[in-house]
Amino acid sequence: MKETSPDGLLIEGSWLADDEAHRRSKEGAFIRPQSSFRRFVTADGSSGLPAEPGRYHLYAALSCPWAHRALILRALKGLEDTISLSIVAPWTTGFGWSFAEYPGSTKADVNDTDFLYQVYQKADPRYTGRVTVPLLWDKKTRTIVSQRIG
Numbered sequence: 001m002k003e004t005s006p007d008g009l010l011i012e013g014s015w016l017a018d019d020e021a022h023r024r025s026k027e028g029a030f031i032r033p034q035s036s037f038r039r040f041v042t043a044d045g046s047s048g049l050p051a052e053p054g055r056y057h058l059y060a061a062l063s064c065p066w067a068h069r070a071l072i073l074r075a076l077k078g079l080e081d082t083i084s085l086s087i088v089a090p091w092t093t094g095f096g097w098s099f100a101e102y103p104g105s106t107k108a109d110v111n112d113t114d115f116l117y118q119v120y121q122k123a124d125p126r127y128t129g130r131v132t133v134p135l136l137w138d139k140k141t142r143t144i145v146s147q148r149i150g
């Protein structure tokens with residue numbers, strides 16, 4: 001069985017593999033930082049992110065229950081042809097989520113990256129924080145719409 005736990009994070013835009021000090025408090029509690037990207041797509045576009053077919057891209061992992069929620073909603077709302085999808089490999093290998101070959105995963109990412117942290121770097125080259133799924137990407141402005149932590 002391969003490693004399944006997340007194994008790093010971005011600090012000022014650089015990948016830090018050994019993240020234990022950032023992950024747990026001295027008492028051992030799991031640290032859940034605030035999400036940096038937390039915007040909303042709205043039907044009327046009042047958020048600055050109008051609901052437009054083909055504009056948004058979802059990143060998910062089949063091994064992540066929170067990503068399942070996004071995948072289920074996308075299916076129930078009939079948005080599978082509207083919101084494109086990348087599925088990362090279900091395990092991580094020292095660089096967080098990747099587009100490594102795995103049944104059910106997508107090898108090529110819409111952003112042409114090998115690892116999900118590189119998508120975060122495109123959105124913010126100085127991003128500090130966790131690299132998580134589910135993640136929604138705006139293909140038009142080439143940045144992250146939302147990412148949830150905790």
Ligand SMILES: N[C@@H](CCC(=O)N[C@@H](CS)C(=O)NCC(=O)O)C(=O)O
Nearest residue numbers: 006064066130131132133148149150
């Ligand atoms: N509560 C968040 C959870 C997102 C989350 O923590 N996803 C996990 C996988 S299940 C992840 O990507 N973790 C990577 C990390 O913490 O570095 C949500 O609702 O989306």
